[in-house]
Amino acid sequence: MYPILTKTKLNNNVEEMVIRAPYVARHCEPGQFIILRVDDEGERVPLTIAEYNREQGSVSIIYQVAGYTTRKLSEKNAGEAIADFVGPLGQPTELHPLERVIGIGGGVGAAPLYPQLRKLSEMGTSVDLILGARNKDLIILEEKFSKFCKNIYVTTDDGSYGTKGLVTEKLKALVEAGEKYDEVIAIGPVIMMKFVSLLTKTWNLKTNVSLNPIMVDGTGMCGGCRVTVGGQTKFACVDGPDFDGHQVDYDELMRRQGMYKSEEAHSCKVGLKSA
């Protein structure tokens, strides 16, 4: 069992848990993920690592309470434990010191972005950030990012916080105003990563994305997480989850992510009944 050390609500819908998992904490790097099962009957769900503490042997995960499993997880509290927690999985993000990088975090995608930008900043890279969400409530981690990000721009769909509009509009405005970036790291909903990549491709601006397809084991065994990158099939769990944003077939990815939509709706209802 893996004890929950702390649990914090980041907003109405997003929570952070710090979990004691020494085997994960000892080697994990920004960009990697874990797979957990809440209890012995649970499904295996991948989540990106947000922070880690090697001395304490702990790892922090940030999740949006959205489906059957994240709701089960959300029912747990500090002092309790979850059944399984395995990792670190996937390849660490390849981070090199650069002049200037801009991160784009969409919704809960800000969580996996956080360790990547922090590490870049520690390497001496100047880091800017665009945080985007549907509304103010869904913006997370702004204060933590503000410790090392030079400029933070917030956009919301409804204008309840920051600029009203999409992250792509903000990025376009910045670049057209003459801001220069060596690289973009975009993590969020697939549709956001798709449109960021389409935009940055017109400028030939290198863009990294982190993908979160459906997977079972996370070690390369099932192949459920295959994505087409540069015309070739890759397994996101062992070859990724980070890829060159300009090479990813996002439409295929969105389609594959929807493979169990009807079943997900079903198990959510079942979960509600039992709750």
Place this chain on the structure above:
Amino acid sequence: MPPNMSPKKVPIPEQAPEERIKNFKEVALGYTPEQAKEEATRCLQCKTRPCVAGCPVNVGIPEFIKKVGEGDFEGASRILSSENCLPAVCGRVCPQETQCEVLCVRGKKGEPVAIGRLERFVADYAMENMPQVIPEIKKNGIKVAIAGGGPAGLTCAGELARLGYDVTIFEALHALGGVLMYGIPEFRLPKRLVAKEIATALNLGVKIEKNVIIGKSIKVDELFAEGFQAVFIGCGAGLPSFMKIEGENLNGVYSANEFLTRTNLMKAYDFPNVPTPVKIGKRVAVVGGGNVAMDAARTARRLGAEEVYIVYRRSETELPARVEEIHHAKEEGVIFQLLRNPVKILGKDGWVAAMECVEMELGEPDESGRRRPVVRKGSNFTFPVETVIIAIGGTPNPLIRQTTPGLETQKWGGIIVDEATMKTSKEGVYAGGDIVTGAATVILAMGAGKTAARAIHEALQKKMNVIS
């Protein structure tokens, strides 16, 4: 008592095909004590014991069968389990017809003795009726690490624990058993029984670390740094192969690994009582002709598919699956599309809608000795399916070889070992099972685990004596 000279095996009761395709319960129901005794008396008790030579773990076959014939099932179990730590598993999934039974003298005129069925009977009897005796073991305090809790690793761990070693198994998944848990279906190998047999095999004080991936969570060199004196790698054949044809990433295309893992390990057949779903169409094509393909096809039938096809590029004689599995699949209505090869999967709205195949014919023998399938030009045809399951094998997971300097591997990724000892090119590291051979059988993996355990024991005794 003269031997029972019936040329036929005592038949094993089975669930009727029309009944069993509606459930996931075991197909074969096992012998009664009377049936077991009757079958056991067909054994001639040959002094030369040809059958034993065919067993990768050297079970004393005539000896345990003799006890069964005498009605001493406990005595039979003691003989069986002294050489085989997973007899209930092996009695069900070993290919006896190419190992022990093929060498049986009775097979020259009629059917061989049903060694597998008897093994299963004895193991099941022991599990139900015999209290487990935990032998007193003098611990030697020497630490050995096992990477992978499948058949190879479990056997190696059990053997070393019996010899007094302080053994830890590191398993990547949340359950031990490897292919026994995620791959082989419930109706062929009930998971309750696998779990129980594994628990028995390991209750000699073997430590279990689940959710630890060697090469990711901890590297082989770190294990040595933590005081482990030897490491056995038995982490399986790993990554599924795809055909690299158009349409393979459509929704509704599975690797057999994923399809079976969802259904077996995650119990998706019980969705929505469990949270993991699996998709099944009315019509399903399974590509491949091995045991895994048969398992996938029969699972698809049980999940409600009306038409299930096995698409295989050679003919029936070359099918690598066990005859018994092919027979069971046919009984369950699986349709064999032999000498057919898929060239394209066609989609509609992103989902599988049909499969395009070509007809094949057999040409000259290839390097495997089997006749090479050749495409018949212009023979393309299309048939409608909603689910495609690719069961054409896999390649070893690269995690360990990528993170273990000094470990030599074959071009295709398998770890190179000395077959007499299962020793790798790296000092103190041994390997066995599918990671060495490519996809093979449970019992060969167990045999490798046993060989490695003996070699590890010998090497460590030598090393410790030199030190002390």
